[in-house]
Structures are given as C-alpha cells and as structure tokens.
Amino acid sequence: MKNHFSKQEPKIDVAVIGGGPAGMMAAGRAAESGAKVILIEKNNFLGRKLLLTGKGRCNLAQAEFDKRKFIGEFGKNGQFLYPALLAFGVEDVINFFEERGLKTKTERGGRVFPASDRSMDVLNVLIKYLTNAKVKIISNAEVIDLQCENNNIKGIEPFDICARSEEQKRACSSIARLIIKSLVLKNQKITANSYIICAGGKSYPQTGSTGDGYKWAQKLGHAIIPPRPALVPIKIREKWVKDCQGLSLKNVQINVVQGGKNQDSRFGEMLFTHFGVSGPIILDISKKVGELLASGKVILSLDLKPALNLAQLDQRLQKDFRKYQNKNFKNSLNDLLPRKIIPAIIMLSKINPDKPVNKISRQERCVLVNLLKNINLTVEGLTGFDQAIITTGGVDLREIDPRTMKSKLIDNLFFAGEIINLDGPSGGYNLQICWSTGHLAGESAAKFYYTGIS
DSSP states (O other), X not given: OOOTTSTTOOEEEEEEEOOSHHHHHHHHHHHHTTXXXXXXXXXSSSOTTGGGGGGGTOOOEEOOOOHHHHHHTTGGGGGGGHHHHHHSOHHHHHHHHHHTTOOEEEEGGGEEEETTOOHHHHHHHHHHHHHHTTOEEEOSOOOOOEEEETTEEEEEOOOOGGGXXXXXXXXXXXXXHHHHHHHHXXXXXXXXXXXXXXXXXXXXXXXXXXXXXXXXXXXXXXXXXXXXXXXXXXXXXXXXXXXXXXXXXXXXXXXXXXXXXXXXEEEEEEEEOSSEEESHHHHHHHHHHHHHHTTSOOEEEEESOXXXXXXXXXXXXXXXXXXXXXXXXXXXXXXXXXXXXXXXXXXXXXXXXXXXXXXXXXXXXXXXXXXXXXXXXXXEEEOOGGGOSEEEEEEOGGGEETTTTEESSXXXXXXXXXXBSOOOOTTTHHHHHHHHHHHHHHHHHHHHHHHSOO
C-alpha cells in the first residue's frame, strides 16, 4: 500500500481534525468522493463522546422528516442548517446506518436508536465506513497549531507525541505511531489541500472536547460566540430536592419564570438529583435558563398535574380525601403522587401531616391544589461543561458558507459539528447537525481538492 507520507508524496487531499461523529462523517464522505483523506484524533480511539450519547444507547437521529419543522427547533440560527439538511437529511442518516447493517427503532418523541441499544454498534458502522473508504486514521495525536499564509492553511504543526505517556503511545496502532514519530523526528508538517475542523465544543471535556478548535479558529481570524454549557442539569437551592434524588416524574410541566413572567416551558419527563434537577425537559430549558441567569434570578415552576386545571385538580383531591377520610393527611396522597415526593409536598403545604383528612379545611385544600400546580424551584446555576451534553456558542455562523461549510475567511478551511454556533434540543437533533454538516463539509472539501473552488 502506498504511504501518503513518503518524501515523494508528502501532501494529502483533505485533513480532518477530530474523530467524533462530524469528523468521521466528513472524512468518510471526502474519501468516498475520491479524495485522499487523513483523520486526526487526540484520543486513542474514535467516537469516545459518541459512545456516551443517549446513556450509552446513542440517540442517532430525530424522526422529524419535515425539514422546516426540524430546523424550527434550532431557533433563529436554524435556517443555517437548511442546505446541509437538504444534502443529507434525517431519512438519509437512517438509511445510511440501515444500509450498513444497523437496524434502528423509533421511540417516544421520535427518538431514533439502534435496535440493539448499543452505541458501540453505531461507532462500528462508522469505523467500517472509514476503513472501506481507505481513510488514514492517526489516533492519540494532538494537533498543536495550524499554520496559515495568505488566507490559506499551509500545514498542521507536528503532534505533541513527546508529551504522551508510554501507555498512551502503546494505544496507537503501530502504523500510526510510526507515521507520527517520523513526522516529529523530521520536523515535518502534515500538509493538505483542504482542512476540516471537527474538534467539537467544550462539553464532556474528559472525552477530549476541550475547546481547542475555538483557539485555532480565533487565531485564523474567526469570531467565536462565547461557549456556554447546554443540555445540562440545573442546580436548585431548595434543600428538600435532595431528598427526592432518583425520582423521575413523567408528564409534568416546567415553566421558566423571571421577573414574574413566563419565559419558556416544557412538557415531559424530569429527574431529581442530589444537586437539583435533570432529565429531558430540564436539559432542553437549560440553555434559556443560562441566558436568563446573566440578568437576574430565575425560578422553575413545576406543575405536577398539567393535564388538570385548578378546578379539576380540586375535584380529584376531594375524591381522594373522601376515600381516605379516616386516615391522616400524610397517608392520603398515595393515589395522586409518587411516594418519594409526598414528604416534600406535605412540608411545603404546611398542613400538619398527622391531621385527619376529614378535618382539613377548604382553605388548606386550596393551598395544596395551588402548590401541586406551582412548586417553585430556585435556580442556583448550571452544573457546567463537565456534565453538559453539548456546547452552545462557537464559530460565528456569519463567517461560514452554509452551502459548503467553508470558511468565508480562510480559502481552504471547512467546519462541521459542535464547533459551530448551532445547537438544538435533546432527541437526536444535535447528532443530526454532526451528520449533515460533516457530510456536506467532506463533500465540499473533496470538491475543493479537484477544482480549487467551493
């Protein structure tokens, strides 16, 4: 097999930096389009963060096939995704995996998972895709810098192989180690005709997403929208929340309140943790909460019974009270609420837990009804990048051509994935960004190799 890094052929066609979902898709598509491609990953294996998605099950897509509705979930920046979605949309993603032997299934909320419930199966499809396309993979290799002249990247600085432990070096394939060692010893750069940065954001930094791509892009002249954690659990001030740790609530509503006004709301499932709240609807409102915290206090109003209005809930409560009229108050709520939250509700209602149900006044019942429709949780903050599923912020979209994913500032540079300032709700939307922008960037970078234009 010919060595792309020999003295006779030191240059390759497309260099992709970052071996996450966007990087793997970009590298595979570029190679599939005829380019000689190298994929550079700082970890000792590809897709480390991908394996964590969907709690290890990998929610690989969202089965919303109406493109306009799909991009509407991304807010004001959603229109940017439209060309990439046209080129490689939701159906294309599902077909991509199905055609390569990965059976999928669609669950509640349109969430598409591998039928095996194993994220490793998704990764294996991608690795086989790269192998079949003859992408050269260098793992355990950290890029130091990108060299640029006259609005063109001229090469990638040698890898920081010397700073890595012997154990890390052994984790590389023998071929990749030899290539890296040769490059470093000869002080050569990796040069390519075009470059795709897919280095991710800052979420889950333990997986290698440490924001390196932002530094490179900024050094190359790109504006960076300040990164913030998104799809992240929320810390709550009230101490009783800790006592509900592990309790999952379904079909509840959360309203985000600031200054007495409702700023956002979600319906679905949430989870109490030792520090606050998490779960799908909490993750989806976390970005808005983070934005609001910059200007003041934020309250989460929890409605335990959103399907019932106040009058209907009062009737339901009266029915239960008649059923348990000879019991104490603390033993009367088991039909209405999960057991784990009952002590907190009793405490917040300020009704004596040992008071006989038939002695509870109408006023006390009204207080209880209003409480069940509006439990206030005071936000202390977000938990940070180490628990964030994605990053909001990144390379300014105004400086990227959405038709090609090419930089408007650097002639031979492309972007894909989480590094750009585009993010959506949970449920497969953010992986779709990776698949679609990665596919488009790979194809565009390969076209750039053949034509010199994009």
